[in-house]
Amino acid sequence: MSAQNSKEIQKLLQAEKKAHEIVQKARGYRTQKLKDAKTDAAADIEAYKKKKEEDFSKTKNADSGSNTKAEAEAEESAKSELAEIKKAGEKAEKDVLKKLIDEVLTPKPIVHINA
DSSP: OHHHHHHHHHHHHHHHHHHHHHHHHHHHHHHHHHHHHHHHHHHHHHHHHHHHHHHHHHHHHHHHHHHHHHHHHHHHHHHHHHHHHHHHHHHHHHHHHHHHHHHHHSOOOOOOTTO
16 A cells, blocks of 8 residues: 555656646746747837837928928018119119208298297
């Protein structure tokens, strides 16, 4: 009976050892899967980040181009308005000088109100 108990105990110990090995393999498999998932997630995050940075860069460049275009249009508008003002000034310059000289050189006697 003792030999049979000894064999059964040995069987139980072997079964326990085998179960322990299976549990260790499962833990190792789980750990490896978690590491793989973490690595894949990091790669996905990096790809997403790179894509968003490229989109932002494209948008920024597009906006920059439209600002440059708006600045050029404003510059052109200012130049044309300045040219019109200069033309008007040159056109009226002779009349203004003539009126100024006439007013300075032609005396108009006016009695002061306190006199």
